[in-house]
Amino acid sequence: MKGVVILGSTGSVGRQTLEVIRSFDKKFHLVGLTAKKNHQELSKQVQEFNPPFAALTNEAKEEIGAASWIAPNDLVKKPEVDIVIVAIPGLEGLLPTLTAISHGKTVALASKEILVVAGQIITEETLRSNANILPLDSEHSAIWQCLAGEEGSDIRRLILTASGGPFRQSKPGDMLGITPKQALAHPTWRMGPKVTIDSATLMNKGFEVLEAHWLYNIPYEKIDVIVHPESIIHSLVEFEDKSIKAQLSYPDMRLPIQYALSYPERWTNESMDALDLIKISTLTFEKVDEERFPCFRLARQAGEMGATFPAVLQSADEIAVELFLEGKLDLPTIPEYVKAALEAHSPKENPAIEDILEADKWARSYVLEQHDNTA
Ligand SMILES: NC(=O)c1ccc[n+]([C@@H]2O[C@H](COP(=O)([O-])OP(=O)(O)OC[C@H]3O[C@@H](n4cnc5c(N)ncnc54)[C@H](OP(=O)(O)O)[C@@H]3O)[C@@H](O)[C@H]2O)c1
Known part of the structure; x- marks a missing residue:
């Protein structure tokens, strides 16, 4: 049985991870669950899965049911832990992830922000400690699956797919009056609020370019993105002989989660639907419109500039998204704030x-200051 920790167990990825574990309960034992403040859901999870440790990081250091409180950073290094699922938006998971890696654990990473801001440090530490990072993002899982058995093959291009989000077909002017409710209505994926807004602005796809760069050690010029509204092809790899491999499935996060948990095996899960290609019949592709989605370009530029720019990108975006969700900002102002922070x-x-944490702090206060000055 593999010992599992889930950081962010009450969120979208966290709950879906528990669904997978529920389907294969003989193969895993839960060592610990953490969340921020959702006491009710965490208590339910503790009751069902009976982990020895659980913690709400924003609340008092209380026991949850029969589980003892523990700081996430101490939880991930426990000897009985084999896999740490990191599924917290933003940078909160950065230090526990580094600790898990430096203790040689396998980290199944949903929190792309961590690789966006600290890709160099994370990859160096992974190599040093002989740990493993397994991608949970469906696009990066698809690439990982396409690369299986291709160790000696040269890669010509990675092609990430993007659904295009809810505003794929809207005109630039239409974006002004968008409400948080409209932006939260993603056409193909059900996710937490931060990543859903990032998907609507295509910042999320920009983050994924940086994530792919670090996970697969591929230069930015070899990473392309195409819009594929059906979200059936989750990403593709083009090899030097111009042959392309792709991974297809219905959009269901449980599959990349299960693959990371079952790797190197593949397991039967009857609760997931087999893809019906005849029913789907058509798959379509479009170019990314960088004029309409400036966040995408900003992310790529920040990745190419390196240094602390990706940290500023992430944190400025996080604060701008929070302001948008609070109804204090228009959607098109998000890239304006991010661009201003990168320039300053x-x-x-x-x-x-x-330095990364300092840049994070600086970007947050810079955006809030900008906002106060214009409000
Ligand atoms: N959802 C997806 O399909 C998907 C796909 C690929 C990648 N991702 C990535 O996975 C990560 C999580 O996404 P999500 O959609 O699962 O988010 P979510 O639904 O908002 O869930 C976030 C989880 O993290 C916890 N959390 C939030 N802030 C925290 C903090 N400061 N300290 C400790 N715990 C905190 C939350 O606890 P409370 O419930 O108590 O607030 C919750 O358990 C993000 O980085 C996202 O980009 C998500």
């Missing part, structure tokens, strides 16, 4: 974790 930032090359 004094970067630190080869940043250490402290």
Whole structure:
């Protein structure tokens, strides 16, 4: 039995991970669950899965049911832990992820923000400690699956697919009056609020380009993105001989989660539907419109500039998204704030974790200041 920890167990990825574990309960034992403040859901989970540890990071250090409180950073290094699922938006999972890696654990990573801001540090530490990072993002899981058995093959291009989000067909002017409710209505995926808004602005796809760069050690110029509204092809790899491999399935996060948990095996899960290609019949592709979705371009630029720019990108975006969700900002202002923060930032090359956290703090207060000045 593999010992599993889930950071962010009450969220969309966390709950779907528990669904997979419920289907294969003989193969896993839960060592710990953490969330921020959702006491009710975490208590339910503790009652059902009976982990020895559980914690709400924003609340008092209380026991939840029969589970003892523990700081996430201490939880992930417990000897009985084999896999740590990191599914917390933003940077909160950064330090526990680094700790898990430095203790040689396998980290199944949904929180792409961590690789966006600290890709260099995470990859170096993974190599040093002989740990493993397994992608949970469906696109990166697809690439991982396409690369299986291709160890000696040269890659010509990684092609990430994007659903295009709810505003794929809207005109630039239409974006002004968009409400949080409209932006939260993603056409193909059910996700937490931060990643859903990032999907609507295509910032999420930009983050995924940086994530792919670090996970697969591929230069940015070899990473393309195409819009594929049906979200059936989750990503593709083009090899030097111009042959392309793709991974297809219905959009269901349980599949990449299960693959990371079952790897290197594949398991039968009757609760997931087999793909019916005749019923789907048509798959379509479009170019990304970078004029209408400036967040996508900003993310790529920040990745290429490196240093502490990706940290500023992430944190400025996080605060701008929060302001939008509170109804204090229009959707098109998100990239404006992010761009202003990137332009005003004094970067630190080869940043250490402290530099990244400093850049994060700076970007947050910069955006809030900008907002106060314009409000
Ligand atoms: N959802 C998807 O389909 C999907 C797909 C690919 C990648 N991802 C990535 O996975 C991550 C999680 O996404 P999600 O959609 O699952 O988010 P979500 O539904 O908003 O869930 C977030 C989880 O993290 C916890 N959390 C939030 N802030 C925290 C903090 N400061 N400290 C500790 N725990 C905190 C939440 O606890 P409470 O419930 O108590 O607030 C909840 O358990 C994101 O990085 C996202 O980009 C998500």
